[in-house]
Amino acid sequence: MVTGGHRTRILRRLTRPPARAFYIQSPVSFYVTTPIYYVNAQPHLGHAYTTIAADVLARHMRQRGEDTFFLTGTDEHGEPVADVAEREGIPPRELADRNVVHFKEMSEKVNASADFFIRTSDPEHGAAVRGFMQGLYDNGHIYPGTYEGWYCPRCADFKNEQEIVDGNKCPIHKIELNWEKEDNYFFRLSAYQERLEALYTERPDFVMPRERYNEAVGFIRQGLEDVSCTRARLRWGVKAPWDESQVFYVWFDALLNYYTALTYARPGEDLTERYWPADFHLIGKDILKFHAVIWPAMLMAAEVEIPRHLFIHGFLLMQGEKMSKSLGNVLDPFKVIEVFGTDALRHYCMREVSFGQDGSVSTEGFEARYNTELANEYGNLANRTLAMIARYRGGVVPEVTAPDALAGDFAGLPDDVRDRFDRAELTTALEQIWSRGVRRLNRYVEEQAPWTLSKEGKDEQLDAVLYGLAEGLRVVSVLLHPYMPDTTIRLLAALGQTELSLERASFGAVPGGATVGKLPPLFPKIEATQAA
Numbered sequence: 434m435v436t437g438g439h440r441t442r443i444l445r446r447l448t449r450p451p452a453r454a455f456y457i458q459s460p461v462s463f464y465v466t467t468p469i470y471y472v473n474a475q476p477h478l479g480h481a482y483t484t485i486a487a488d489v490l491a492r493h494m495r496q497r498g499e500d501t502f503f504l505t506g507t508d509e510h511g512e513p514v515a516d517v518a519e520r521e522g523i524p525p526r527e528l529a530d531r532n533v534v535h536f537k538e539m540s541e542k543v544n545a546s547a548d549f550f551i552r553t554s555d556p557e558h559g560a561a562v563r564g565f566m567q568g569l570y571d572n573g574h575i576y577p578g579t580y581e582g583w584y585c586p587r588c589a590d591f592k593n594e595q596e597i598v599d600g601n602k603c604p605i606h607k608i609e610l611n612w613e614k615e616d617n618y619f620f621r622l623s624a625y626q627e628r629l630e631a632l633y634t635e636r637p638d639f640v641m642p643r644e645r646y647n648e649a650v651g652f653i654r655q656g657l658e659d660v661s662c663t664r665a666r667l668r669w670g671v672k673a674p675w676d677e678s679q680v681f682y683v684w685f686d687a688l689l690n691y692y693t694a695l696t697y698a699r700p701g702e703d704l705t706e707r708y709w710p711a712d713f714h715l716i717g718k719d720i721l722k723f724h725a726v727i728w729p730a731m732l733m734a735a736e737v738e739i740p741r742h743l744f745i746h747g748f749l750l751m752q753g754e755k756m757s758k759s760l761g762n763v764l765d766p767f768k769v770i771e772v773f774g775t776d777a778l779r780h781y782c783m784r785e786v787s788f789g790q791d792g793s794v795s796t797e798g799f800e801a802r803y804n805t806e807l808a809n810e811y812g813n814l815a816n817r818t819l820a821m822i823a824r825y826r827g828g829v830v831p832e833v834t835a836p837d838a839l840a841g842d843f844a845g846l847p848d849d850v851r852d853r854f855d856r857a858e859l860t861t862a863l864e865q866i867w868s869r870g871v872r873r874l875n876r877y878v879e880e881q882a883p884w885t886l887s888k889e890g891k892d893e894q895l896d897a898v899l900y901g902l903a904e905g906l907r908v909v910s911v912l913l914h915p916y917m918p919d920t921t922i923r924l925l926a927a928l929g930q931t932e933l934s935l936e937r938a939s940f941g942a943v944p945g946g947a948t949v950g951k952l953p954p955l956f957p958k959i960e961a962t963q964a965a
């Protein structure tokens with residue numbers, strides 16, 4: 434039984450100070466997760482969006498030297514998978530094996546640097562879920578009861594009042610539901626009413642942004658009732674160890690992935706001590722209730738530390754009527770990657786819609802940002818800077834002191850970005866890098882007109898300007914690295930630089946002297962006439 438080992442870990446955990454502030458001097462750990470994606474669906478922009486956001490956070494934290502762990506994966510249990518498998522005459526696990534490939538591909542295509550991909554059908558996860566839940570059962574947090582509700586025979590599952598549509602129909606199958614009863618087991622959620630209220634009072638940043646925090650507090654204040662945590666008629670799931678006629682209700686199994694993954698992500702090593710509690714669970718607003726109410730209560734019952742933050746992002750709403758010639762009217766992430774590259778998609782997702790809010794995206798909007806920001810403002814700045822250093826200084830960055838005008842404008846930018854990342858403000862951080870960095874450098878080129886300085890033989894001034902541009906471009910590229918990992922590495926290499934750490938992101942930290950290389954256009958302009 435896994436319970437013994439599990440308990441030992443919990444006890445060890447309770448004996449160490451909970452707050453990370455005590456550990457400022459030693460390497461800090463950072464643990465970020467995406468939700469696990471339901472394996473029956475096809476990956477779409479929504480999945481790519483959350484995965485990109487988690488990756489941006491993870492890469493930034495690695496730049497800070499934090500010991501980072503990034504988890505993603507798939508949710509594979511439940512009747513929809515079992516049903517499709519049965520229709521095809523194959524075991525559910527085989528169906529999951531086939532479909533999981535699409536999600537792994539999606540993760541790779543968006544260049545997610547995930548440390549582990551969990552599948553809830555992993556036997557190690559199942560064993561850890563059984564151990565965790567057995568612990569709750571042994572300590573009286575789970576008891577037998579009778580569950581009553583609207584039941585869909587096709588889903589083989591109950592639907593709650595929020596899920597049913599058109600009176601009493603299944604939201605998936607649109608068929609009339611039956612009112613049925615079933616003997617199963619309940620988790621004592623009601624016992625955590627006060628502790629959950631206290632958690633939200635003590636930690637106003639537990640759920641971010643603020644409106645989602647308010648929504649979560651609203652759920653709790655309505656009064657909590659015990660929730661059924663097993664199902665008697667479900668077939669494909671993790672069996673309750675104390676009653677193998679039941680499987681765990683899929684949410685209990687799914688939520689635990691964040692915790693169980695650490696026990697087996699590295700063979701022969703338990704990473705729980707090192708990374709738990711999670712720093713950020715990134716989730717969509719549709720799954721707030723389970724994460725904000727049931728999940729912390731489950732952890733409280735097991736005496737496991739609560740994650741530091743849940744960050745709830747909004748939805749990217751497709752505006753079909755705004756259509757681009759190269760992409761048509763659907764912003765399909767795979768098509769965007771094929772035509773414009775991964776970094777262009779990553780930039781657009783983080784830039785267009787404020788992370789945490791709903792917002793509109795369109796193929797037309799994508800093309801506009803691609804052309805103005807990536808092709809013109811960043812790509813063109815890079816090519817001009819490298820070309821001028823080649824033409825005027827034989828390809829070597831002048832060794833002079835940083836020009837005051839730029840040094841002043843860049844002062845404090847890395848710290849500002851760092852603070853925003855601490856609050857998962859991925860869009861405002863990008864805005865700052867863009868307006869204070871990329872756009873400032875473009876204006877600087879126009880203000881200083883290096884071609885005129887060269888013509889007029891103002892060598893000292895030209896040296897300062899060229900160093901300022903190379904150094905500014907280096908700084909913005911280091912700061913932009915989490916958003917556009919490949920492009921920034923290529924650009925930094927052309928500048929003769931490889932260092933990505935945030936410590937070196939301050940303007941003037943790297944002296945001149947590097948030999949620059951050539952760079953093909955980072956973001957070639959796509960002519961509207963070459964429609965796909």
Ligand SMILES: [Zn+2]
Binds near residue numbers: 585586587603606
């Ligand atoms: Zn149904």
